[in-house]
Amino acid sequence: xxxxxxxxxxxxxxxxxxxxxxxxxxxxxxxxxxxxxxxxxxxxxxxxxxxxxxxxxxxxxxxxxxxxxxxxxxxxxxxxxxxxxxxxxxxxxxxxxxxxxxxxxxxxxxxxxxxxxxxxxxxxxxxxxxxxxxxxxxxxxxxxxxxxxxxxxxxxxxxxxxxxxxxxxxxxxxxxxxxxxxxxxxxxxxxxxxxxxxxxxxxxxxxxxxxxxxxxxxxxxxxxxxxxxxxxxxxxxxxxxxxxxxxxxxxxxxxxxxxxxxxxxxxxxxxxxxxxxxxxxxxxxxxxxxxxxxxxxxxxxxxxxxxxxxxxxxxxxxxxxxxxxxxxxxxxxxxxxxxxxxxxxxxxxxxxxxxxxxxxxxxxxxxxxxxxxxxxxxxxxxxxxxxxxxxxxxxxxxxxxxxxxxxxxxxxxxxxxxxxxxxxxxxxxxxxxxxxxxxxxxxxxxxxxxxxxxxxxxxxxxxxxxxxxxxxxxxxxxxxx
Numbered sequence: 106x107x108x109x110x111x112x113x114x115x116x117x118x119x120x121x122x123x124x125x126x127x128x129x130x131x132x133x134x135x136x137x138x139x140x141x142x143x144x145x146x147x148x149x150x151x152x153x154x155x156x157x158x159x160x161x162x163x164x165x166x167x168x169x170x171x172x173x174x175x176x177x178x179x180x181x182x183x184x185x186x187x188x189x190x191x192x193x194x195x196x197x198x199x200x201x202x203x204x205x206x207x208x209x210x211x212x213x214x215x216x217x218x219x220x221x222x223x224x225x226x227x228x229x230x231x232x233x234x235x236x237x238x239x240x241x242x243x244x245x246x247x248x249x250x251x252x253x254x255x256x257x258x259x260x261x262x263x264x265x266x267x268x269x270x271x272x273x274x275x276x277x278x279x280x281x282x283x284x285x286x287x288x289x290x291x292x293x294x295x296x297x298x299x300x301x302x303x304x305x306x307x308x309x310x311x312x313x314x315x316x317x318x319x320x321x322x323x324x325x326x327x328x329x330x331x332x333x334x335x336x337x338x339x340x341x342x343x344x345x346x347x348x349x350x351x352x353x354x355x356x357x358x359x360x361x362x363x364x365x366x367x368x369x370x371x372x373x374x375x376x377x378x379x380x381x382x383x384x385x386x387x388x389x390x391x392x393x394x395x396x397x398x399x400x401x402x403x404x405x406x407x408x409x410x411x412x413x414x415x416x417x418x419x420x421x422x423x424x425x426x427x428x429x430x431x432x433x434x435x436x437x438x439x440x441x442x443x444x445x446x447x448x449x450x451x452x453x454x455x456x457x458x459x460x461x462x463x464x465x466x467x468x469x470x471x472x473x474x475x476x477x478x479x480x481x482x483x484x485x486x487x488x489x490x491x492x493x494x495x496x497x498x499x500x501x502x503x504x505x506x507x508x509x510x511x512x513x514x515x516x517x518x519x520x521x522x523x524x525x526x527x528x529x530x531x532x533x534x535x536x537x538x539x540x541x542x543x544x545x546x547x548x549x550x551x552x553x554x555x556x557x558x559x560x561x562x563x564x565x566x567x568x569x570x571x572x573x574x575x576x577x578x579x580x581x582x583x584x585x586x
Contacts, residue, residue: 114299117346120382125403132403133300139183141194142202142227143172145234146263146519148193156188168405169375170202172234175406187566190540191518192261197227200298200400200410204342205231206375207398207414208287215240216286217489221274221329224251226258228291233264238468241485243285245270245277256497260583263519265468268486269496272429275324278331279426284489286337288329292322294343294350298409300402315349322354330358330366330415331423338369342412346399348385351411355381355397356390358415365421368396369414379404381413431494433473433487441472441479445505449479452510457559458525459512461502470499477504479513511557514570514583521559521567529558529571529578536562539569545578557581 114129121129143152153174157164162180167173176183183189183196205228210216218236220229223244232242244267246255252271259267272280274290295310295318322343329339343350358366371377381397383390397413433439441449449472453459465471470481482499501513517524529552535545539560552558552573560568560578572579 117299120348120385121401125401128403129299129401132406135406137198137300137408138175138177138406139180140167140173140175140197140199140202141183142170142197142231142234143174143194144192144230144262145172146238147191147521148188152188152193156186156194160186167199167202169377170199170206173197173199173202175199187536187540187562187568190261191567191569192263195227195230195258195262198408199405200407201227201344202231203375203398203400203410204228204289204291204340204412205235207340207372207412208235208289208338209372209414210235210287212237214286217284217485218242218287218289219277219281219285219329219332220244220289220291221277221325221332222246222291222293223269224248224255226255226262228289229255229267230258230262230264232289233259233262233267236266238264238266240266241483241489242267243270243486243490244268245272245274247271247273252496259497260501260515261518263500263515265464265470265481265500265519266483268483268490268498270494271496272494275321275328276426278328279423280428281332281490281493282423283332283334283420285332286334288333288337288339289342290325290329290339291342291344292325292350292354294318294322294345295347297345297347297350298402299346300408310347312349315347319349319354322350323357326354326358327361330362330417331421333417335417335420337417339415339417340412341415342410344408344410346401346409346411348382348388351399352382352385352390352394352397353388355394355413355415359391359393362421365417365419367416367418368393369416370396371398371414377404381411429494430492432492436494437475438473438480438482439475441474441505445474446472449502449505449510453512457512457517457527459516459520459523464520472502474505477506479503479505479510512570514581517559517570518567521561524559524567527552527556527558528561530561530563531568531578533563536568539580540582542580542582544580545571546576547573547578548576 163177164174224246229244380395400410479502501515503512570581
């Protein structure tokens, strides 16, 4: 017998049979498990086992994400570990790991990818990981207030291939038609995931709000398709189970472009059977919509989620729209001189043992200067998206001034193992003080005053950069850290 239905579930009563409805009711009354996704750019495949032993976590692998894990117990320290603060994993609900796993990436390729509504950056970091930090990932978000969080998360992740832009997603397709091999649209939505957590609180959503969101979602998805090359892929997803924001959006685009797009079945490596709806209320949807994935909370102990893999079979007529322009010079950038580049290369090699030319060559990066700041920017962005405005690009290499070159935390954190010299070990009881950005007293005199050192603990975990000043180790952790 079905229990009493909460008001927010009334709209879903007729979409499930009695057994499924009871399973859903039981699941939404259970706390949502915490989840984490490992950063393969920094952490080894065996790292979760080590964390489990060190922190007392009970980890279970997410069935549709090889780098994703759910915690079977409470973990109050999940956001306070050294590994989290240094970007070895990202805290994320398991359902949110689904969209990126749907893409059919060629592991040998270095594609251009657009994350159209990227903030706060969880799915962008997932894209970067899936591609092995190859190619180009453009992380766009229209909300300027969310850009700083997006930037901080990408810096913590250690990406060299990402570029952040702050533009309305609805226009990206007309500004940059057929420029991307893959586009992710994790669309702004009502958040009607049916299962609450600290990040997803339950609330009633009016039909007017759903319809307003639907119209924006349709515009964004059309823009995503316009930005995609023929034979490219788009993943559309929401953290809502409202059919108006899910199947109805796909149905609208299928009717608009019946010859140009198709929904592809969920890949076999994603072992989930949760088909999209063919009808909801009085609305019937195209049969192809059932190839989408409707992740009900009771299926895999997650929040509710919806995702679909769309293939663009042919060109879509796209009205031209003059794109915004901003030269590198206007943005404050200029190419480093040969002398400056040699100074940076020599400092990193001689002091820290780091081979910068090898990084620039393997990742296709070039050095640019903005004031004292030195940035390694993807050459692919500079050649394919010349003069398109961006917030940040590539990876921060360091600062160059009259006093010399100082490496950046971003570079040292990503390539900590390759910074083989100029290292200083602090004791276990000093770690919390250090991560709180406090300076530390030191007794050793191995390095001269003014030296920038790589700080590590007794387990050789990278903890940031510090500067020697008499008997003090000055903390150089960035503010976003």
